[in-house]
Amino acid sequence: MIEQRLLRTDLDHVKAALSRRMRPKLLDDVEHAARLDARLLDIGRERDEIRAKVNALSKDVGMLRRDGKVDEAEAKQAESKDLGATEKALAAEHDQVSAALRELLLGIPNLPHADAPDGASDDDNPVITGPIALNATFPDWQRVPHWETAESLGILDNERAVKISGAMFTMQRGAGATLARALTQFGLDRNADVHEEVRPPSLVTTATLTATGQLPKFAEDAYAIEKDDLWCVPTAEASLTSLFNDEILDDTELPIRLMAFSPSFRREAGSAGRDTRGMLRAHEFDKVEMLAFATPEQAPALLDDMVERAASAMAELGLPYRVIEICTGDMGQSHHRTFDVEVYAPGVDTWLEVSSVSWFGDYQSRRGNTRFRRHDEDGKAIKGSHFTHTLNGSALAVPRVWAAILENYRNEDGSVSVPEVLHPYMRGTTRISAN
RNA sequence: GGAGAGGUGCCAGAGCGGCCGAAUGGGAUGCCCUGCUAAGGCAUUGACCCUCCGGGGUCCGUGGGUUCAAAUCCCACCCUCUCCGCCA
Numbered sequence: 001m002i003e004q005r006l007l008r009t010d011l012d013h014v015k016a017a018l019s020r021r022m023r024p025k026l027l028d029d030v031e032h033a034a035r036l037d038a039r040l041l042d043i044g045r046e047r048d049e050i051r052a053k054v055n056a057l058s059k060d061v062g063m064l065r066r067d068g069k070v071d072e073a074e075a076k077q078a079e080s081k082d083l084g085a086t087e088k089a090l091a092a093e094h095d096q097v098s099a100a101l102r103e104l105l106l107g108i109p110n111l112p113h114a115d116a117p118d119g120a121s122d123d124d125n126p127v128i129t130g131p132i133a134l135n136a137t138f139p140d141w142q143r144v145p146h147w148e149t150a151e152s153l154g155i156l157d158n159e160r161a162v163k164i165s166g167a168m169f170t171m172q173r174g175a176g177a178t179l180a181r182a183l184t185q186f187g188l189d190r191n192a193d194v195h196e197e198v199r200p201p202s203l204v205t206t207a208t209l210t211a212t213g214q215l216p217k218f219a220e221d222a223y224a225i226e227k228d229d230l231w232c233v234p235t236a237e238a239s240l241t242s243l244f245n246d247e248i249l250d251d252t253e254l255p256i257r258l259m260a261f262s263p264s265f266r267r268e269a270g271s272a273g274r275d276t277r278g279m280l281r282a283h284e285f286d287k288v289e290m291l292a293f294a295t296p297e298q299a300p301a302l303l304d305d306m307v308e309r310a311a312s313a314m315a316e317l318g319l320p321y322r323v324i325e326i327c328t329g330d331m332g333q334s335h336h337r338t339f340d341v342e343v344y345a346p347g348v349d350t351w352l353e354v355s356s357v358s359w360f361g362d363y364q365s366r367r368g369n370t371r372f373r374r375h376d377e378d379g380k381a382i383k384g385s386h387f388t389h390t391l392n393g394s395a396l397a398v399p400r401v402w403a404a405i406l407e408n409y410r411n412e413d414g415s416v417s418v419p420e421v422l423h424p425y426m427r428g429t430t431r432i433s434a435n
Numbered sequence: 436g437g438a439g440a441g442g443u444g445c446c447a448g449a450g451c452g453g454c455c456g457a458a459u460g461g462g463a464u465g466c467c468c469u470g471c472u473a474a475g476g477c478a479u480u481g482a483c484c485c486u487c488c489g490g491g492g493u494c495c496g497u498g499g500g501u502u503c504a505a506a507u508c509c510c511a512c513c514c515u516c517u518c519c520g521c522c523a
Binding site: 044045073371 | 463
């Protein structure tokens with residue numbers, strides 16, 4: 001959610017920033033919101049004035065009754081009662097306008113960072129780094145889609161996954177399952193130097209998913225457990241971002257950097273029939289997520305660091321990769337600035353998005369009400385509080401990296417070598433061959 | 436799932452219709468006292484919104500209701516604790 005006050009203090013700036021997202025309707029929404037905000041202020045002032053009178057009158061009534069002046073007390077009671085009716089009407093109007101404004105604001109995306117590249121679609125996302133380690137040509141034996149290799153090696157059994165759970169579920173078996181777990185372990189271990197490992201719940205409340213911006217907009221994309229008003233997390237980001245909701249942190253403890261392994265559940269509504277084979281798109285997948293709570297000053301360096309961590313993981317795995325920056329027209333709703341790491345998979349001849357690292361500014365923490373307090377040079381708390389900045393990104397998204405390994409590491413005989421950095425996690429398997 | 440108890444400020448904890456945004460104690464901060472330390476004295480100490488910067492409003496688990504007036508009464512829900520049941 002963007003700051004409501006900006007609608008009256010800096011409306012032009014808001015409009016200028018949002019116009020870069022290339023969605024003209026947004027500007028109408030913003031102007032509409034600004035009008036509602038102005039009206040809300042008026043109603044609020046009027047309501048508060050009446051409340052002040054009622055409060056004063058009620059105090060008088062109490063004192064008069066104590067003094068036995070019943071007639072005077074009753075006169076003031078009547079006066080207060082009349083005001084009460086007006087107050088009730090104003091309060092109802094206030095609530096109504098406030099709800100309408102909130103709904104509008106929930107739909108207004110974050111303001112893009114000044115340095116984010118302009119563009120209309122993903123065609124305009126500039127490549128920032130790379131391609132790194134991309135061969136000029138690939139031999140035929142690497143031009144094999146990972147699902148074919150996996151099936152012949154017996155390490156992917158999607159047919160039975162579908163039997164158990166329906167379309168778009170995957171199942172790795174044997175060395176394939178071990179490889180997937182090795183990737184998680186690798187993703188966690190290499191980031192443990194600065195991140196606290198967290199294992200959050202995979203089911204969260206409606207309030208939690210609303211705070212991160214998944215709801216109400218993406219309700220169709222998430223699995224709901226209606227009976228208990230719970231949702232399956234689409235990413236650990238949802239749990240982690242809400243960790244400090246309604247708390248005021250100290251700037252001295254910031255940045256707080258967390259990482260979490262969790263399953264991610266996505267209904268993939270609207271993608272039926274797309275990427276149905278292999279591991280590229282599934283209703284459930286595993287991922288190691290990084291997340292940071294920071295002051296606005298700390299955020300830019302953290303963003304760089306997180307992008308570097310996501311990218312160097314691909315380098316260590318020996319996979320060809322590149323880093324692109326997301327342009328204003330392609331940016332997610334709550335993003336302020338975003339970089340994607342993509343891996344090249346020769347079998348499917350595609351760049352696969354394996355990580356998306358974003359800086360959210362205070363857009364998320366405003367919804368979740370995560371604040372921080374500043375301290376002066378002497379370490380004394382400064383009165384007041386500010387919204388924290390949040391950043392997050394995948395440290396390692398298992399299925400696509402798994403797929404990229406099967407395609408990049410395929411040998412001429414159809415076996416797949418295991419990247420060296422994963423050897424410690426593979427129980428001795430360094431090469432996956434058919435039995 | 437059943438029975439009981441309870442949710443109040445940074446913490447503990449009182450208040451159970453009216454000068455209660457909230458006693459008291461602890462903590463923290465500042466000043467005084469002090470050779471140092473300890474003890475002591477005095478003061479300050481929540482957040483948010485609006486503001487014509489005087490002030491006004493909101494918040495006592497959450498949401499409704501009753502009343503001139505609600506932390507206090509009523510209803511629903513959520514959460515915590517204890518016991519029982521069930522279970523990895």
